[in-house]
Amino acid sequence: MAPLxxxxxxxxxxxxxxxxxxxxxxxxxxVLLEAENRIGGRIHTVPFxxxxxxxxxxxxxxxKGNVVYxxxxxxxxxxxxxxxxxxxxxxxxxxxxxxxxxGSWLFGMCLDITDEAGKELQNYRLSLGDYVTSEFHKRVxxxxxxxxxxxxxxxxxxxxxxxxxxxxxxxxxxxxTSGSGHTQYVECEGDPVLVWKQGGYSKVLDLLMNKYPNPxxxxxxxxxxxxxKVVTRILWDQVNGAPVSVYCQDGSQYDTDHVIxxxxxxxxxxxxxxxxxxxxPRPKLDAINGLSIGAVDKIFLKFPETWWPENIHGFSLxxxxxxxxxxxxxxxxxxxxxxxxxxxGFYKDLHQPGVLCGWIVGPGARMMESCSDQExxxxxxxxxxxxxxxxxxxxxxxxxxxSKWYSNPHFRGSYSFRSMNTEKMNVNAKQLAEPLKNRKNxxxxxxxxxxxxxxxxxxxxxxIETGWREAECILEEIRCRKCSL
Numbered sequence: 001m002a003p004l005x006x007x008x009x010x011x012x013x014x015x016x017x018x019x020x021x022x023x024x025x026x027x028x029x030x031v032l033l034e035a036e037n038r039i040g041g042r043i044h045t046v047p048f049x050x051x052x053x054x055x056x057x058x059x060x061x062x063x064k065g066n067v068v069y070x071x072x073x074x075x076x077x078x079x080x081x082x083x084x085x086x087x088x089x090x091x092x093x094x095x096x097x098x099x100x101x102x103g104s105w106l107f108g109m110c111l112d113i114t115d116e117a118g119k120e121l122q123n124y125r126l127s128l129g130d131y132v133t134s135e136f137h138k139r140v141x142x143x144x145x146x147x148x149x150x151x152x153x154x155x156x157x158x159x160x161x162x163x164x165x166x167x168x169x170x171x172x173x174x175x176x177t178s179g180s181g182h183t184q185y186v187e188c189e190g191d192p193v194l195v196w197k198q199g200g201y202s203k204v205l206d207l208l209m210n211k212y213p214n215p216x217x218x219x220x221x222x223x224x225x226x227x228x229k230v231v232t233r234i235l236w237d238q239v240n241g242a243p244v245s246v247y248c249q250d251g252s253q254y255d256t257d258h259v260i261x262x263x264x265x266x267x268x269x270x271x272x273x274x275x276x277x278x279x280x281p282r283p284k285l286d287a288i289n290g291l292s293i294g295a296v297d298k299i300f301l302k303f304p305e306t307w308w309p310e311n312i313h314g315f316s317l318x319x320x321x322x323x324x325x326x327x328x329x330x331x332x333x334x335x336x337x338x339x340x341x342x343x344x345g346f347y348k349d350l351h352q353p354g355v356l357c358g359w360i361v362g363p364g365a366r367m368m369e370s371c372s373d374q375e376x377x378x379x380x381x382x383x384x385x386x387x388x389x390x391x392x393x394x395x396x397x398x399x400x401x402x403s404k405w406y407s408n409p410h411f412r413g414s415y416s417f418r419s420m421n422t423e424k425m426n427v428n429a430k431q432l433a434e435p436l437k438n439r440k441n442x443x444x445x446x447x448x449x450x451x452x453x454x455x456x457x458x459x460x461x462x463x464i465e466t467g468w469r470e471a472e473c474i475l476e477e478i479r480c481r482k483c484s485l
Contacts, residue, residue, distance in 0.1 A: 005029040006474060007246050007254050009231050010262035012041020013057075013460050014448040016208050017467030018260050020219045025475055031254060032221075033229035033246065035263075035410040042264070042411065043460065045200030048401045049302045049352045052200045055403040056414075057460045059195060062188025068461045069194070071207040078194040081350055084313045085193065090157070091315055093323035095390035098153065102146045103316075106154075109139055110161045121179045127420055128182045129174030132165070133158065156318040163344035163361060164316075170294040170415045170458055172362035181418025186455035195350060204460060230410075234259060235277050236445045237438040244444050258444055258477070260470050262463075265293045265432075265451040266412025276445075280436070287432040290425035291451055293413035295406035297365040299358035301346070301380055302399035306353045307392055314347030314356075317387050339367040340379050369404040376400060415458035416451035429454045433466065435473065443477055446470040 005027050008015045011034035019032055038044075044056040060078055063069045072078050088107060090098035113135045124131060139145075140154055162174055171177045196203050206212040210219045230249040236259070238245065246254040263271075268288045272280055280288075308315075319327075319341060331337040342364025349355040358380060360368055368376060377397050384394050405414045422428075433452035436445035448466040456462025 003029070004031060004254060004256035005478075006031075006258045006260065007244070007256040008032045008260045008262065009234075009246070010034060010041060010449070011039040011225050011227075012262060012449070012463065013043060013204065013208070014450070014463040014467035015041070015260070015262040016205055016221070017464040018262070018448060018471040019221055019224060019467075020208050020210070021468050021471035022474065023219050023221060023224075025471075027475065027478065030224055032225045033231055033248065033254070034225060034227045035230045037227050039225060039227070040202055040205055041262075041463075042405070042414065043201045043205065044403070045202035046401055048300055049349075049355050049399065051352050053298075053300045053349065053352075053355070053357070053401055054196075054200045055298060055300075055401065056405070057201045059193050061192050061194075061459055061461070063190025063194075064188055066188040066190075066461045067464050068204055069188070069190070071204065072196075075207075075213060077197055077203060079197050079350075080191050081193045081195045082191060084347055084350070087311060087313045089312050089315055090160075090318055091387045091391075092153075092156070093317070093319045093327075093387060095387060097391060098318065099146075099148060102149055102153070103157075105146055106149075106157045107161075110136065110157075113139070114165065118183055121183045124179035126179055127175045128165070128169070128177040128179045129162070131179050132161075132174060136161075152320065153318070156320060160316060160318050160344055163342065166294070166361045167296050167344070167359050170296055170361075170413075170417045171292065171419065172294055176292070176419050176421075178418045178420050178423045181422050184418055184455060185457060188461070198351075201460070204464075208464070231263075232275070233277065234261070234275060234445065236436055237278055243438055243440075243442065258446060258474050260446045260448055260467075260474070262447075262449045262467065264411050264413060264449065265291055265416045266406075267410065269293070270409075270412055283427075283431050284434065284436075286425055287427045287429075290419075290422045290427035291416055291429065291432060292419035292422060293416045293451070294362060295365040295369075296359070296361045296414040297368060297403045297405060299343070299360065299368070299376060299380060300349070300401040301356045301358065301377075301397050302352075303354045303356070304395050304398055306348075307395055308348070312348075314345055315388060316345040317343065317383070336367065336371055336375065337379060339364040339371070340383050342368075343380070343383060346380075346384065366406045368402075369407040373400050373402070376402060417458060429457060433469075435470075443473065446473060 011032045042056040045052050060068045090103040169177050210217050232249050233247040235245040244256050244259050343358045343360045346356040346358045405411050435443040438444045448470045450463040452466045453462035
């Protein structure tokens with residue numbers, strides 16, 4: 001193989017973004033090594049029902065300053081899913097529907113707490129959970145709370161919102177999420193829950209590769225992508241030979257001037273000590289250990305028809321303490337069922353009738369991933385029957401599609417967040433993003449991906465920006481070397 005200029009490890013949004021930027025600037029001796037049998041990384045659009053669903057990234061979060069929005073909006077590819085959150089219905093584990101006014105008031109209050117928390121959290125030393133629970137109880141005690149709001153319902157709702165917020169942050173618990181670190185994330189102005197009208201989130205890959213709307217103008221990247229290439233070793237500071245050698249599980253080797261590593265933080269946590277030789281510098285290892293990543297999963301269910309009213313967009317599930325105990329006693333000899341208590345809701349798909357999406361985070365998500373499809377279907381059927389069976393005639397589930405982000409060895413998690421451990425170790429994304437320099441003081445190993453973004457971590461737009469960032473860094477290195485000749 002001819003000497004390479006750049007090897008990109010991972011063909012997710014950051015890897016594709018880096019590759020297309022390099023190719024358009026004339027750097028064409030590149031290769032992308034993708035461990036999966038597909039491109040996209042944590043963008044994973046799959047056929048389901050009468051269309052497609054997104055097992056990974058789903059929302060374009062905001063408009064102003066969002067590169068995904070900048071690419072998609074002029075082509076009218078996005079629409080709002082805000083209606084799903086404006087008409088949320090809450091059901092108790094007893095099968096009773098929560099008064100809509102009470103549910104709306106509680107949900108609105110919780111959203112206000114998180115939306116208004118910015119300034120107070122900047123220097124806050126405790127967790128996000130400490131802050132939200134304190135504010136929640138303060139506001140519930142005010143006279144403006146609904147008269148029919150009971151202390152039991154208050155507790156049940158707070159537990160539900162805990163799981164809902166964890167799904168946004170990517171943490172196992174909001175007591176694990178740093179209060180001050182939470183403010184490092186910057187929200188783009190505009191609609192925070194835009195979705196793709198057709199084709200799912202994989203459409204953004206077509207936009208990056210210039211395949212849409214005119215395929216004849218595509219950037220020639222397909223021939224550069226090699227799938228099922230699991231990288232096992234990166235030698236990045238050798239005495240002789242190429243600056244960097246990349247080895248794969250299948251025995252192949254790629255010698256190159258630069259490497260862009262876009263693998264997830266979860267994989268770096270698991271493999272960094274043995275993946276790089278020489279070992280990574282201590283600040284880099286500290287960043288990998290200190291930044292955090294969690295498990296957020298989706299469970300898509302297909303029914304023969306839409307059995308819920310048109311004006312209901314989803315069902316949020318509130319467990320009572322008594323019903324929790326009954327459930328745990330019932331399945332004390334079958335721990336694989338316990339994850340059911342962590343599904344915090346099922347919500348309709350905007351584009352497909354008869355499809356609901358269940359959301360689950362943390363330990364429950366990891367436990368769910370270990371179950372078979374049939375076990376998950378049976379458990380979801382049971383869960384829906386317990387919460388909704390008194391109000392609706394629920395038909396049998398026909399099909400399932402679900403994510404397994406934690407158990408997949410090529411991801412080991414969904415997206416990154418700033419934890420209390422991040423604060424304790426005093427690390428940041430900039431440390432993770434810092435390129436490695438060899439003994440000739442050349443930047444040879446670069447790091448991209450959502451976890452390396454200081455403010456847009458956990459997002460696709462953040463991942464794309466980091467791919468462009470490292471591509472530009474390499475282009476500058478190339479220019480400097482040419483000038484010194």
